[in-house]
Amino acid sequence: MTINISALAGLYGSHLDTIQARHDRALEKAGASHAVIFSGAPNRVFLDDYDYPFKTNPHYLGWLPLTNTPYSYVVYTPGKKPILVYFQPEDYWHKPPDAPSGYWVNFFDIRIVNNVEAALAHMPESRDKTVLIGDIDDDAQAFGIERINPTAAMNVLHYARSVKTEYEIECMRIATRRAIAGHKAAEQSFRRGASEYEIHMDYCRACSHTENELPYSNIIALNENGAVLHYQYQERNAPSESKSFLIDAGARYNGYAADITRTYANDDEFQALIDAVDKLQQKICNQVKAGMDYRALHLLAHRKIGDALTEAGITTGSTDSLIKNDVTSAFYPHGLGHLLGLQVHDVGGFMAGETGVTIDPPPGHPFLRLTRVLREDQVLTIEPGIYFIDMLLNNLRDAAGGKQINWDVVERLKPFGGIRIEDNVRVQANGAENLTRNAWAKT
Numbered sequence: 001m002t003i004n005i006s007a008l009a010g011l012y013g014s015h016l017d018t019i020q021a022r023h024d025r026a027l028e029k030a031g032a033s034h035a036v037i038f039s040g041a042p043n044r045v046f047l048d049d050y051d052y053p054f055k056t057n058p059h060y061l062g063w064l065p066l067t068n069t070p071y072s073y074v075v076y077t078p079g080k081k082p083i084l085v086y087f088q089p090e091d092y093w094h095k096p097p098d099a100p101s102g103y104w105v106n107f108f109d110i111r112i113v114n115n116v117e118a119a120l121a122h123m124p125e126s127r128d129k130t131v132l133i134g135d136i137d138d139d140a141q142a143f144g145i146e147r148i149n150p151t152a153a154m155n156v157l158h159y160a161r162s163v164k165t166e167y168e169i170e171c172m173r174i175a176t177r178r179a180i181a182g183h184k185a186a187e188q189s190f191r192r193g194a195s196e197y198e199i200h201m202d203y204c205r206a207c208s209h210t211e212n213e214l215p216y217s218n219i220i221a222l223n224e225n226g227a228v229l230h231y232q233y234q235e236r237n238a239p240s241e242s243k244s245f246l247i248d249a250g251a252r253y254n255g256y257a258a259d260i261t262r263t264y265a266n267d268d269e270f271q272a273l274i275d276a277v278d279k280l281q282q283k284i285c286n287q288v289k290a291g292m293d294y295r296a297l298h299l300l301a302h303r304k305i306g307d308a309l310t311e312a313g314i315t316t317g318s319t320d321s322l323i324k325n326d327v328t329s330a331f332y333p334h335g336l337g338h339l340l341g342l343q344v345h346d347v348g349g350f351m352a353g354e355t356g357v358t359i360d361p362p363p364g365h366p367f368l369r370l371t372r373v374l375r376e377d378q379v380l381t382i383e384p385g386i387y388f389i390d391m392l393l394n395n396l397r398d399a400a401g402g403k404q405i406n407w408d409v410v411e412r413l414k415p416f417g418g419i420r421i422e423d424n425v426r427v428q429a430n431g432a433e434n435l436t437r438n439a440w441a442k443t
């Protein structure tokens with residue numbers, strides 16, 4: 001996969017301007033003069049001498065495309081060139097980070113330190129006017145700064161972060177292409193009857209990721225495992241018959257995530273249901289535009305799922321009654337989607353503004369993770385689904401909704417597990433850019 005670095009380099013300066021402006025505002029709201037952003041520290045395994053995989057603070061990744069520089073700090077004072085305290089230890093047990101290089105270096109006053117204590121000399125002098133942003137688990141990482149992740153500043157940053165810069169969207173396009181290469185390899189593995197484990201390995205190889213580099217744990221589910229929403233295992237043996245395949249898997253670039261789900265089948269009836277979900281998913285994607293309330297899109301998804309269930313002969317009765325009797329909630333028991341960016345479930349999905357006021361999900365829809373009115377250049381997922389989950393369907397057996405379910409059809413389709421179709425879309429003034437479908441057509 002070729003990546004146009006000069007295009008990214010051309011977008012980075014204006015991205016950094018946006019990041020700095022957001023921090024200017026956050027500092028103003030917090031009544032502070034300096035921001036220090038900590039990249040993070042690895043966590044050690046209990047009673048042992050090695051670390052869990054290192055995950056970088058997303059706030060640090062917003063400044064820098066550095067996914068593997070623990071113990072480093074951005075030190076920012078409005079109006080001044082930001083300082084990067086770059087931790088490059090002398091270590092013969094591990095390979096230290098390389099010397100700083102890339103399109104970002106000229107934007108920073110880089111100070112290389114070889115030990116953790118040496119960062120002290122580069123911290124702002126007035127600690128009481130400084131806020132520290134990061135996951136601090138040791139006082140030695142804070143250098144006497146007491147205001148750690150103050151709410152007033154964090155709310156400003158988290159509210160703003162849903163809107164992506166051109167640079168960020170380009171990073172997400174690259175992550176998307178990477179993920180799609182994995183998805184296409186995974187489909188081929190499914191078609192040749194591979195096990196979940198083999199499909200997972202083929203996915204990682206095709207997108208050039210180690211497991212730790214994935215933005216979240218792959219969901220690789222054959223047959224009835226597709227009904228487990230966050231299915232977490234990878235069976236080593238292939239089933240005697242691979243009837244269906246649900247894959248929810250992403251990729252990253254410079255820390256930015258893609259989050260894509262597809263479902264495949266070797267059966268005409270189930271394939272028709274997949275096609276129906278695919279069609280309604282695209283219709284919902286086509287409703288996305290600035291000013292749209294995401295809660296309304298989620299409720300629209302319930303209507304369309306209800307229509308599709310009846311169309312497929314799984315349910316009977318009006319769509320209104322299917323919704324009222326919790327039938328659509330039993331077949332589709334999760335939210336329509338979420339914000340996407342440096343985190344797979346990016347922060348700020350419930351925020352009504354930068355003061356921290358939140359918007360609740362609609363009554364009866366507690367799992368919806370995004371309740372905001374959409375704004376231009378937000379990136380979010382649209383991921384409706386239909387599943388055959390015994391636990392939820394059995395709750396309806398003796399209720400009004402149970403009489404609307406054709407249980408023999410449910411029994412027939414249960415071995416196929418479930419369906420989810422997920423794309424990543426960028427909100428525009430009068431529509432949306434579907435990052436996933438655009439790239440899929442070209443990969």
Ligand SMILES: [Mn+2]
Pocket residue numbers: 259337338381383422
């Ligand atoms: Mn998702």
